[in-house]
Amino acid sequence: MAVSRAESVPAWQRGKVASWLVTTDHKRIGILYISTALVFFVLAGLMALVFRLQLSQANADVLSADRYNELITIHGTAMVFLVVVPLLAGFANYLVPLMIGAHDVAFPRLNALSYWLFFLGGAILMGSFFADGGAADTGWTAYPPLSTQATGNGQDLWILSLHVLTASSLAGAINFIVTIHNMRARGMTWMRMPLFVWSILLFAWLLMAILPTLSAGLTLLLLDRGVSIGPWDVQTNFFNPAEGGSPVLYQHAFWFFGHPEVYVIVLPAFGIISEVLPVFSRKPVFGYKAIAASTVAIGFFSMLVWAHHLFTVGLPISLQVFFMLASMIIAVPTGMKIFNWLATLWRGNLHFETPMLYALGFLSIFVIGGLTGIYLAAFPIDWQLHDSYFVVAHFHYTIFGGAMFAIFAGLFYWWPKMFGRLLDERLGKWQFWTLFVGFNLAFMPQHFAGLEGMPRRVYTYSNESWEGYNLASTIGSYVMGVAILLFVVNIWRARSGPRVGNDPWQADTLEWYTTSPPPPHNFDDVPYVTSARPLYDLRRKLRIERGGREPA
Amino acid sequence: MRRFSLAFAGIVLVAAIAAPSALAQFAPVTPESPNAEGIRQSYLFVSIFVAGIFVLVEGLLIAFIWKYRRRRRPRFEDGAPIHGATKLELAWTAFPVVVLFLVAAFVFIELPGIKDIPEATAGEEQLEVRVSGRQFYWQYEYPNGVIAVDTMRAPAGVPVRLEVTAPDSDVIHSWWIPPLGGKIDAIPGTVNQTWFEADTPGTYHGQCAELCGLEHANMLASVEVLSQPEFAAWLEERRAEQTAGSGELGAETWEGVCAKCHGLAGEGGIGPRIAGSLVLADPEALESLVRNGRRTMPAVGAGWTSEQVEALANYLKESPPSGS
Numbered sequence: 001m002a003v004s005r006a007e008s009v010p011a012w013q014r015g016k017v018a019s020w021l022v023t024t025d026h027k028r029i030g031i032l033y034i035s036t037a038l039v040f041f042v043l044a045g046l047m048a049l050v051f052r053l054q055l056s057q058a059n060a061d062v063l064s065a066d067r068y069n070e071l072i073t074i075h076g077t078a079m080v081f082l083v084v085v086p087l088l089a090g091f092a093n094y095l096v097p098l099m100i101g102a103h104d105v106a107f108p109r110l111n112a113l114s115y116w117l118f119f120l121g122g123a124i125l126m127g128s129f130f131a132d133g134g135a136a137d138t139g140w141t142a143y144p145p146l147s148t149q150a151t152g153n154g155q156d157l158w159i160l161s162l163h164v165l166t167a168s169s170l171a172g173a174i175n176f177i178v179t180i181h182n183m184r185a186r187g188m189t190w191m192r193m194p195l196f197v198w199s200i201l202l203f204a205w206l207l208m209a210i211l212p213t214l215s216a217g218l219t220l221l222l223l224d225r226g227v228s229i230g231p232w233d234v235q236t237n238f239f240n241p242a243e244g245g246s247p248v249l250y251q252h253a254f255w256f257f258g259h260p261e262v263y264v265i266v267l268p269a270f271g272i273i274s275e276v277l278p279v280f281s282r283k284p285v286f287g288y289k290a291i292a293a294s295t296v297a298i299g300f301f302s303m304l305v306w307a308h309h310l311f312t313v314g315l316p317i318s319l320q321v322f323f324m325l326a327s328m329i330i331a332v333p334t335g336m337k338i339f340n341w342l343a344t345l346w347r348g349n350l351h352f353e354t355p356m357l358y359a360l361g362f363l364s365i366f367v368i369g370g371l372t373g374i375y376l377a378a379f380p381i382d383w384q385l386h387d388s389y390f391v392v393a394h395f396h397y398t399i400f401g402g403a404m405f406a407i408f409a410g411l412f413y414w415w416p417k418m419f420g421r422l423l424d425e426r427l428g429k430w431q432f433w434t435l436f437v438g439f440n441l442a443f444m445p446q447h448f449a450g451l452e453g454m455p456r457r458v459y460t461y462s463n464e465s466w467e468g469y470n471l472a473s474t475i476g477s478y479v480m481g482v483a484i485l486l487f488v489v490n491i492w493r494a495r496s497g498p499r500v501g502n503d504p505w506q507a508d509t510l511e512w513y514t515t516s517p518p519p520p521h522n523f524d525d526v527p528y529v530t531s532a533r534p535l536y537d538l539r540r541k542l543r544i545e546r547g548g549r550e551p552a
Numbered sequence: 553m554r555r556f557s558l559a560f561a562g563i564v565l566v567a568a569i570a571a572p573s574a575l576a577q578f579a580p581v582t583p584e585s586p587n588a589e590g591i592r593q594s595y596l597f598v599s600i601f602v603a604g605i606f607v608l609v610e611g612l613l614i615a616f617i618w619k620y621r622r623r624r625r626p627r628f629e630d631g632a633p634i635h636g637a638t639k640l641e642l643a644w645t646a647f648p649v650v651v652l653f654l655v656a657a658f659v660f661i662e663l664p665g666i667k668d669i670p671e672a673t674a675g676e677e678q679l680e681v682r683v684s685g686r687q688f689y690w691q692y693e694y695p696n697g698v699i700a701v702d703t704m705r706a707p708a709g710v711p712v713r714l715e716v717t718a719p720d721s722d723v724i725h726s727w728w729i730p731p732l733g734g735k736i737d738a739i740p741g742t743v744n745q746t747w748f749e750a751d752t753p754g755t756y757h758g759q760c761a762e763l764c765g766l767e768h769a770n771m772l773a774s775v776e777v778l779s780q781p782e783f784a785a786w787l788e789e790r791r792a793e794q795t796a797g798s799g800e801l802g803a804e805t806w807e808g809v810c811a812k813c814h815g816l817a818g819e820g821g822i823g824p825r826i827a828g829s830l831v832l833a834d835p836e837a838l839e840s841l842v843r844n845g846r847r848t849m850p851a852v853g854a855g856w857t858s859e860q861v862e863a864l865a866n867y868l869k870e871s872p873p874s875g876s
Contacts, residue, residue: 065766065822139763145740146723146765151848241741242720248739281620283631290641312726312761313737314744317667324659328652332645338609339644345616348631352621360617367609371602374652378598378659380666383734384580384591387726387761451580453730455761458769463757506628 024108025520029115030094031418034411036115037086040122042484044078047071049481051459052442056474058467059460068459069137070154074125076140077158080261081165082122084399087407088268089118089172092200094418096176098511098518099194101185101526106178110171117168121161128157139457141254144239144247148224159222166211166218173204173211180204185510187529191292194509194532195285198292199271202299206264209303210257217253248313255306263302265399267295269406270337273359276409277341279507280356281348287340288532294333301330311379312386320379327377334370338363353505354428358409361436365405369397372447387457389469390450396443408435408487416504420516421497427490435483442476445469508533580730584756584777585748587733590666597658601651666733669747670711678711685718685725685738685760687850688767689808698790699801699860701808703755704775707783711749717742719855723765729758729775737762750777766822767812794859802867805860809842809852818873823849827875835865 013022020028051071054062063071093111097104105111128135133152136142147155180201184193224245226235237243239250270291278285285291304326311320341363350356372394375381385391408431415423449469454461461470503512512535514523530537579596583589620631669678681704682693692700706712716727718738728735732748750756760771778786793799807816814820818827831837839861842853853861 065769069763069766143724143763146763149723241739246741247724248742281631282629283633286634287637287641312735313739314742317663325656328656331652332648335648336641336645340641342609342612342616343634343637343640345613345620347634348616348620349622349625349629350617350620351627360613363613364610367606371606374602374655375595375598378594378655380591380659380663380734381594381598383666383736384588384595384730386735448578451578453581453728453758455728455759457763458759460769 022112024104024112026093026097026105026108026111027418027518027520027522029111030090030092032115033086033090033093033118036119036122037083037090040078040082040126041087042488043126044075044083045481045484047075047078049477051075052474052477054459055461055470057471058462058464063459065459066134066137069139069457070129070135072457073136073139073142073158074129077136077162078122078125079399080140080265081162082118082125084265084403084407085169085261086118088203088265088403089114089169091196091272091407091410091414092172092176092203092268095414095511096179096197096200097183098417098514098522099197099509100180100183100188101510101513101523101529102179102183103522105175106183107175111175114168114171114175117164117171121165121168124157124164125161128154128161131157141251141258142221143254144221144224144250145241147221148239150225156222156225159218159225162218163215166215169207170211173207176200176204177208185526185529188534191289192529192532192534193292194271195274195288195291195295196268196271196509198295199267199274202295203264203268206260206267206299206302210260210264213253214257217250217257220253221250248310251310251313252306255309256303259306259309260299260302262395262398263298265403267298269362269403270295272406272410272413273341273362274337275507275509276355276359276413277344279413279505280353280359281345281350283344283348284508284533284536285340286343286346287336290336291340294336297333298330301326301333305330308377308379308382311382324377324379328374331370331374331377338367338370353412354423354425354432355409355413355505357429357432358405358412361432362402362405362409365397365401365436365439369394369402372397385450387455388450389446389454389456392456393443393446393450396446401439401443405435408432413505414511415494416500417511417516417518419494420499421494422500422504423490423494424497427486427493431483431486431490434486435480438476438479438481438483440476442473442480445472445476449473503535506539508536510534513538582731584731584750584752584754585733586670587666587746587748588731590662591734594659594662594666598655601655605651669713669745670749678713679707680713680715681706683714683716683727683738685716685727685764685771686722686852687765688760688771688812689852690727690760690771690773694787696787696791697857697859698787698794699857700790701801701804702773703804704773705783705786706748706750706775706777707780708753708777709749709751709780711747713745713747716744716746721851721854724762725760725764725771726762727758727773728761729756729773731756732758732775735761748775750775753777753779753782770812794863797859797862797866799863801860802863802865802870805864806867806873810864813849816873817875819875825875827873832868832872835862838865838868 013019020032023029051063051068054060054068131153134154136150136154136158138147138150138155142155142158180197220236220238223234223236224239226233237245239245239247241247274285274291305323307315307319307323308327376385376391376394412423412428446469449466452466454466502516513527527534527538580592583592680695684691690702692704714727716736716738718725718740720740722740724740725738726735727738727746732750733746736744736746755774755776757772757774759773760768764771790799794801813823814826819825826832831841842861843851845851
């Protein structure tokens with residue numbers, strides 16, 4: 001006896017808003033993730049615009065020291081935990097089942113739980129500005145003893161928020177792993193899986209491996225700050241040197257999570273690029289196996305490099321040598337990817353719609369972030385550059401220039417999949433060029449400020465030779481703000497944009513086999529997968545059946 | 553195609569030669585000590601490869617974008633299929649390995665000159681200074697017990713060994729004077745080592761490089777390098793003044809320790825106004841306050857010698873803060 005979907009849903013859940021609140025559909029959850037994360041992106045970006053104003057001149061008087069420290073702390077924490085990771089998790093939610101020909105993820109309710117935990121964690125972090133004593137102000141790394149000595153509740157809420165977000169990410173990671181291992185379409189062997197799905201697999205496995213360490217570190221931090229459990233007041237001394245604890249222990253726990261987290265962010269970005277470049281070059285991706293293998297290699301090695309964040313704490317030289325070499329080894333699989341992407345362009349039929357512009361922008365910028373990493377991996381050079389603006393520039397080149405550019409490529413590329421309408425190309429191109437120029441203007445000069453001795457996380461400075469770099473950087477950040485504004489306008493206008501067909505880009509992967517947007521159950525039927533480009537195979541078969549010539 | 557590749561190779565070559573000299577403008581600050589010099593040399597050596605790879609990748613990217621753009625081809629026409637490129641894959645896997653091997657090798661060559669404190673030359677003793685990072689000042693202690701705040705005096709041409717630490721009750725700071733070498737963290741409960749040897753007398757500036765609280769940005773440090781006789785005279789004079797409870801230490805302590813939060817004239821800043829406070833005129837109350845802290849004020853004077861407390865009290869008696 002078949003019960004139609006509409007009848008099985010209670011009346012109160014059918015409303016426009018209610019249906020989104022109770023949804024377990026991976027596509028809707030994906031859209032919820034992406035839209036919530038974009039709101040946090042705007043908020044955390046605005047924080048940056050405020051503190052860039054404070055830094056635009058020497059001895060400026062826009063912000064007080066404590067406001068400044070709160071803003072940089074929440075900006076950094078939010079951009080990592082509330083923006084980039086959830087945006088990528090949103091793509092993963094929306095795309096993984098479609099790309100592997102499944103009807104949903106393995107555990108749809110767990111998936112909904114994971115989104116709502118993310119929402120809760122984000123609300124706690126943003127709400128902490130209104131806490132007694134304001135938000136946390138010890139940097140997104142929250143090193144003790146500074147963070148254990150911090151007064152007020154901001155630091156406690158920061159820990160709570162991260163605990164909730166960790167639970168959210170773990171639930172999501174388990175879901176992706178089970179889905180990818182068990183629910184691929186017939187014929188989709190590991191070597192026929194889209195590269196984006198490969199990257200999400202490693203994203204999920206990495207999160208499983210590293211999040212427990214972060215949770216442990218945060219729990220010890222919370223206990224060191226002191227908690228009341230019923231009638232007992234607990235106050236431990238894990239990181240308190242006066243009682244035999246070690247503040248450096250926390251740094252190990254944090255960075256054992258924190259460095260692989262960079263790859264949690266950047267691997268799915270790589271995955272997006274590996275999907276976009278071939279479609280707009282009209283070629284299969286160059287070196288599919290090499291790219292898949294390098295994804296696995298980067299995932300593995302990323303867990304062996306954390307202490308390059310600790311080169312200045314006085315580690316024995318032998319350890320510093322180990323972590324230098326391990327960090328450098330990651331450059332090899334990363335280089336493989338970059339050369340394979342370049343070779344994907346080679347002899348292609350390139351067209352430059354907005355997704356392609358962002359993918360190419362990603363390539364040109366990410367290379368710089370990778371190269372400056374070599375300086376930082378070489379530990380004696382790091383002794384000079386560590387915790388300076390050089391490092392700030394370096395990680396913005398990888399996380400904004402790398403991951404965010406890839407995310408914009410993905411947004412423009414999959415928007416017609418999600419909504420059946422294109423984002424406006426003209427506005428998109430304007431946005432790309434504004435963002436590209438603004439980004440380089442904002443972050444390139446920070447390398448030079450760092451080389452001239454400007455440390456990060458200072459709310460003011462009196463050295464006037466740093467002023468030019470900082471002013472340029474501030475102007476650049478506002479140009480980036482204009483670019484984001486253009487994107488908001490574009491989204492707004494796209495609600496009534498022209499409808500496009502199911503497959504406007506003539507892409508190769510399964511998500512384009514169904515309608516755009518897809519029905520709730522995704523597919524009426526799923527073709528047998530014969531290669532890593534199932535749709536290309538189908539188009540070719542059709543052409544031959546219709547008596548067309550086999551392409552040369 | 554052939555002409556194109558030749559021209560391209562030419563551009564890469566020229567750029568690879570020109571870029572390092574351009575990059576030398578953008579290297580760490582002019583070194584004044586052999587360890588800073590070793591770091592700068594390593595930086596420049598790495599820059600050769602960084603510039604080369606940058607030009608190679610961005611050059612190929614631009615060249616491909618130009619050469620393989622669609623022009624008048626049909627929108628969805630396939631690009632040229634390429635099969636089997638194992639050699640190419642191996643080549644660009646091996647290439648970074650070679651580059652990284654060279655970089656690591658150069659670092660190992662430079663390393664002893666950066667980390668090892670040179671043996672003192674004939675007759676000259678190494679100087680050893682204990683550096684303590686504290687919210688929000690640097691305290692220096694010389695072997696003869698002389699204390700200084702924020703500005704360190706050091707003799708030219710003598711290796712100076714620094715023992716860098718922080719009191720147990722404080723937080724992590726990081727010692728960094730860019731012209732005199734890399735940074736090293738000042739961690740409560742740990743003593744780290746670093747060194748410098750400056751040949752040219754002059755004042756070299758730096759500041760704390762690890763977020764340590766509200767006034768992190770104002771935790772400046774400087775090293776004033778004096779000729780050897782000048783330094784010896786300074787050390788002698790300070791020793792005598794300190795015993796007598798007079799001299800510069802009181803003023804240095806006021807400016808370095810108190811004024812960062814309470815203002816140079818005691819007019820208030822992130823801390824309250826203290827000009828006219830009775831505590832400043834009462835040596836016992838003053839001592840108890842600085843040694844123990846109060847509410848959000850850290851115990852800035854925990855571990856001070858009685859000489860330093862006395863110097864501060866005497867300074868405040870002679871020149872009480874005016875309040876404006």
